[in-house]
Amino acid sequence: MIYPLIIFISIAYSAWSFTHKPIDINILMPAPFADSTSTIVDQYNHENKGKVHINVTRGPLETEAVSDLAISSLLLGASPFDIILIDVTWLPKYAEAGWISSLDKYIDIEEWNSLISGAQDGNSYKGNIYRWPLVADMGLLYWRSDLMKEPPQTPNQLLEISRNLVQDNQVEYGYVWQGRQYEGLSCVFLEVLHAFGGEWLDDNNHVKLSSNESIEAAKWLRKLIKVGASPKAVTNFAETEALQVFESGQAAFMRNWPYAWSELQKDSSQVKGKVGLTLMVSEQGRPSASTLGSWGLSILQNSHNKKAAYQVIRYLTSQASQKKLFTDYGYTPTSEKLFDDVQLISKLSILPELKRALSVVQARPMTPLYAQISNVLQVELSSILTANKPAEDAMRLAKDKTKRIILSSGS
Amino acid sequence: MNIILLLPAIFLLCLVFFIPLLRYFWLSLHAYSVSTGLELIPNGGVNWLRLLEDDRFWITTFQTVRFACVSVSVEVVLAIFIALLLDQKFKGIGIARALTLLPWALPTTIMALCWRWIFNTPNGPIERLISLVSNEPLNILSDPHLAWLATVLADIWKTTPFIALILLAGLQTISKDLYEAFRLEGGGKLQAFFTITLPLLRPYLLISLMFRLAQSFGVFDLIQILTGGGPAGSTESVATYAYINAMRFLDFGYSSTIILGGFIVLLLLSLFAMVFYVYSRKIFISKL
Numbered sequence: 001m002i003y004p005l006i007i008f009i010s011i012a013y014s015a016w017s018f019t020h021k022p023i024d025i026n027i028l029m030p031a032p033f034a035d036s037t038s039t040i041v042d043q044y045n046h047e048n049k050g051k052v053h054i055n056v057t058r059g060p061l062e063t064e065a066v067s068d069l070a071i072s073s074l075l076l077g078a079s080p081f082d083i084i085l086i087d088v089t090w091l092p093k094y095a096e097a098g099w100i101s102s103l104d105k106y107i108d109i110e111e112w113n114s115l116i117s118g119a120q121d122g123n124s125y126k127g128n129i130y131r132w133p134l135v136a137d138m139g140l141l142y143w144r145s146d147l148m149k150e151p152p153q154t155p156n157q158l159l160e161i162s163r164n165l166v167q168d169n170q171v172e173y174g175y176v177w178q179g180r181q182y183e184g185l186s187c188v189f190l191e192v193l194h195a196f197g198g199e200w201l202d203d204n205n206h207v208k209l210s211s212n213e214s215i216e217a218a219k220w221l222r223k224l225i226k227v228g229a230s231p232k233a234v235t236n237f238a239e240t241e242a243l244q245v246f247e248s249g250q251a252a253f254m255r256n257w258p259y260a261w262s263e264l265q266k267d268s269s270q271v272k273g274k275v276g277l278t279l280m281v282s283e284q285g286r287p288s289a290s291t292l293g294s295w296g297l298s299i300l301q302n303s304h305n306k307k308a309a310y311q312v313i314r315y316l317t318s319q320a321s322q323k324k325l326f327t328d329y330g331y332t333p334t335s336e337k338l339f340d341d342v343q344l345i346s347k348l349s350i351l352p353e354l355k356r357a358l359s360v361v362q363a364r365p366m367t368p369l370y371a372q373i374s375n376v377l378q379v380e381l382s383s384i385l386t387a388n389k390p391a392e393d394a395m396r397l398a399k400d401k402t403k404r405i406i407l408s409s410g411s
Numbered sequence: 412m413n414i415i416l417l418l419p420a421i422f423l424l425c426l427v428f429f430i431p432l433l434r435y436f437w438l439s440l441h442a443y444s445v446s447t448g449l450e451l452i453p454n455g456g457v458n459w460l461r462l463l464e465d466d467r468f469w470i471t472t473f474q475t476v477r478f479a480c481v482s483v484s485v486e487v488v489l490a491i492f493i494a495l496l497l498d499q500k501f502k503g504i505g506i507a508r509a510l511t512l513l514p515w516a517l518p519t520t521i522m523a524l525c526w527r528w529i530f531n532t533p534n535g536p537i538e539r540l541i542s543l544v545s546n547e548p549l550n551i552l553s554d555p556h557l558a559w560l561a562t563v564l565a566d567i568w569k570t571t572p573f574i575a576l577i578l579l580a581g582l583q584t585i586s587k588d589l590y591e592a593f594r595l596e597g598g599g600k601l602q603a604f605f606t607i608t609l610p611l612l613r614p615y616l617l618i619s620l621m622f623r624l625a626q627s628f629g630v631f632d633l634i635q636i637l638t639g640g641g642p643a644g645s646t647e648s649v650a651t652y653a654y655i656n657a658m659r660f661l662d663f664g665y666s667s668t669i670i671l672g673g674f675i676v677l678l679l680l681s682l683f684a685m686v687f688y689v690y691s692r693k694i695f696i697s698k699l
Contacts, residue, residue: 068658093661096445172533179553181641233532235553235642245533368445371659383643387555409446 022053023308029085030066033134033295034058036329040321044312052308063087063183074099074300082303083313085134088122088294088363089183089370095125096368100298102128106310118358119334122292125366130298132313135325136332137293138357139191139280142246142254142264146274147171155195155220158253158281162229165252172231175224176242177255179234181382186364186374187291188255189381192217194289194362195282200377201365205406209377210392210399218384218391225385235385247271255280257293261350262330277350279357292361332358369405376401432674438667445661458668467644468652468669472676475648478559479627479680482566486623487616489567490574495608497575498582508579515572523636526565527552530637555645558638562646565633570626574619581615582608610695617688624684628677649673 029037034056041054057080059066067090073079074097086094094100107129112120118138123131141158143151147170152158162174178184190200198213208214224230234242239256243263246254249270254260264275279288297313299306315321322338325331327347332354338344339355364370380398383389442454462468497508514522530551532538538548551557585608593603631650634640640647640655649669657666 064659071658071661093445097449097661180639181643182639231533231548232550232553233548236532236550241531250533369660371655371661375655375659379641379644382641386553386642387645389643409444 022048022050023305024053024055025083025305025309025312026055026057026081027083027085027297027312028057028059028066028070028081030059030063030295031061033085036325036331037134037316037321040316040324044315052312054312057081077302079300079302081300082305082309083297083299085295086131086298088137088292088296089374091122091131091296091298092125092366092370093368094298095128095130099301100130101301101303101306102130103132103299103310104128106307111314114336115334116336116339116355116358118292118361119294121361122294122363122366123296131296132298132317133294133296133334134317134331135295136334136354136358137257137259137295138290138332138354138361139187139255139293140258140260140277140290140354140357141280142256142260142275142277144171144252144271144274145276146271147252151276151278152253152281154284155192155281159220159224159227159229162224162252163227166228171252172250173245174229174231174251175253175255176230176234176237176245176251178238178242179221179225179230179382179385180236180238180241181378182238183374183378184238185378185381187293189217189221189377190291190362190364191255191280191289192221195280195286196220197283197286201367201373201402205367207399207402207406209402210396215391215395218381218395221381222384222391235382258332258350258354259330277353279353279360288360289362290357290360292363367406369409372405373402376405432671435667435671438664439671441664443662443664449661454664458665461665462668462672467647468649468672470644471647471649471652472673474559474646475628475630475650475673476676476680478563478566478630478648479624482563482570482627483620483623485563485567486571486574487619489571490578490619491612493571493575494578494582495604497579511575512572514569515576517569519569519632520636522569523565523633526561527637530561552638553642555643558642559646562630562634562637565637566627566630569633570623574623577615577619577622578612581612585611613688613691613695617684620684620688621681624680625677628673628680649676 035058037056041056045053059069066085067087070079070081070084070086073081074094079099084100086100091100112129115133116136119133119136123129123133141151147165148161152161158175165171166174177188179188193200193214196213196217198211198217199208202208225232225234237245239260242251242254242256243260245251246256246260247264247269261275261277263269265272280290282288297316299309299313303309317334319333319335319338322331322333322335323341323344326333326338326344330348333339333344339351341351345351365373367373377398380389380394380401384391384394438451439458440453440456442452442457443449493511497504497511501507529535529537532548532550532553535551537551541549549557551561589607590603593607598606629650630648631654634646634648634651635654638646640651650673653666653669653673656662656669660666
């Protein structure tokens with residue numbers, strides 16, 4: 001008589017615990033993001049105890065290594081993740097492969113419109129929204145306020161000021177940027193390209209890399225090195241190397257992302273209090289351009305808890321979270337309202353300048369073939385900068401190769 | 412009966428070698444990329460035609476063969492010296508042998524990061540040394556001609572001990588009586604090296620040559636971390652090219668084709684090494 005009772009109780013208990021087991025939401029993030037969001041995640045888990053539990057997998061430090069990890073698991077078909085934090089350039093690829101799920105049916109359009117316009121970019125593919133931005137990100141020009149009163153406005157001014165400062169031995173290097181053959185070089189070039197009035201792809205997917213403006217842009221980058229406005233070593237610089245040199249006071253200008261600001265304000269920085277940031281230079285009469293970076297959260301297609309996952313995304317990207325991430329880690333907010341928040345501005349005076357940069361962001365081509373076409377551009381630019389390849393030849397080759405990639409894919 | 416005993420080995424070989432190879436071949440006959448929505452679509456060898464016309468594949472293959480041949484040749488010569496040294500009897504030989512192996516024991520990724528720092532401009536130690544004698548920095552990793560030499564140097568540093576170890580094992584199988592007899596006949600030390608040591612080391616040289624050729628042909632981690640294939644694509648290897656095609660471009664069909672293309676080149680290279688081995692026997696015998 002006792003046995004059926006025990007069996008009944010244990011079945012009932014397991015059924016109860018099964019239905020009351022908290023929903024697990026697994027998120028893959030690059031290590032720095034996992035660290036910076038950890039207190040927000042803990043707070044969410046505390047507030048939703050017994051209902052929803054977020055587990056964050058701390059991915060590798062390097063951007064592309066995170067992509068490798070995500071892709072490996074996605075290819076196997078059964079990814080353990082519900083949400084991944086993805087870079088703006090991965091989105092079309094992931095969407096086309098059917099790995100991430102459209103967020104349209106969850107999104108409240110009013111909430112979406114509360115995002116600043118620069119943060120709304122880079123989240124959609126073929127008319128559907130696939131990603132909610134966690135942090136806005138765009139290229140900026142950092143300048144030394146102890147060496148000059150005003151930052152330069154045009155490419156020529158930037159070059160001349162850098163060269164003069166180097167020649168007068170005021171700094172060892174003038175302008176440092178990302179010239180290594182990798183994605184950063186494409187980001188740098190996109191800004192210069194627009195500064196000269198050029199385009200990478202036009203609205204009809206026509207490749208514009210061999211236009212006069214493009215060639216001029218590439219030549220300008222080479223000239224920076226030739227005349228000594230930038231050290232030759234920039235052709236092996238990524239963000240970290242550029243920041244190291246600038247932080248140690250060896251350079252007058254640096255092209256980098258907003259994260260560099262908080263690094264430059266640390267006590268270890270030799271240029272603390274001597275740095276300003278502004279928009280990238282552009283030819284007279286042309287608007288500045290700032291390459292759109294940005295990371296955002298996407299829900300994977302094979303997640304079983306999409307609705308809960310969306311709630312988690314909105315929690316992590318709420319205004320309160322953005323405020324915290326901005327004040328503690330310098331993450332650029334995405335909500336338009338926060339840019340006018342007097343309290344925030346008093347804490348960090350760069351906010352209006354960030355807003356200005358966000359209004360001129362340029363997205364890199366939103367195509368699943370982006371990695372290919374960017375790689376072609378990187379190799380050709382690197383040949384111009386390091387192997388003395390004539391800019392005309394290299395850019396024409398870049399155009400032809402890009403065209404072939406687009407044609408052979410049938411799109 | 413013999414066959415049965417071989418079965419486990421054959422099974423293992425199939426599992427880790429033939430099945431993946433067949434799978435690559437099968438994939439190479441399909442369009443299988445993000446453009447096809449990751450669907451397998453047979454495309455009748457278009458990937459192979461594309462490989463033949465792909466300049467970048469051939470440049471990359473040339474760079475890989477150059478990397479493999481230069482680094483392995485230098486390594487073998489250096490390793491012979493090191494092995495001869497380690498074959499001597501002196502105090503602390505055990506420690507010396509262990510120390511020699513240290514570079515081989517270090518993980519390539521960590522070692523490559525260290526080299527990246529060593530070659531770094533402007534703050535790396537090499538540039539600091541250069542700055543003592545010249546105002547112009549070398550910009551090692553920014554110069555297509557120097558960057559590939561930097562990868563070769565890093566590879567030599569790491570894998571010479573491995574060859575030295577194999578050759579040391581070979582040296583110890585050579586009977587000391589041979590040298591004794593040679594000396595009594597009035598032969599010099601240098602002569603002994605060319606008439607006894609080198610010919611008897613041949614099988615060991617072949618083993619290390621084969622191992623290292625295959626290994627350096629597949630070089631990936633060192634390049635990926637040290638240079639990322641740049642500058643101007645000058646250090647890209649077949650493996651890194653296949654990798655970006657698969658993991659960055661999501662073009663698995665073409666990536667498989669690149670891997671197989673590289674495999675065929677490696678087979679030819681190994682064949683060449685074998686022919687060289689057989690031919691070297693003739694040289695040595697004619698000397699005797």
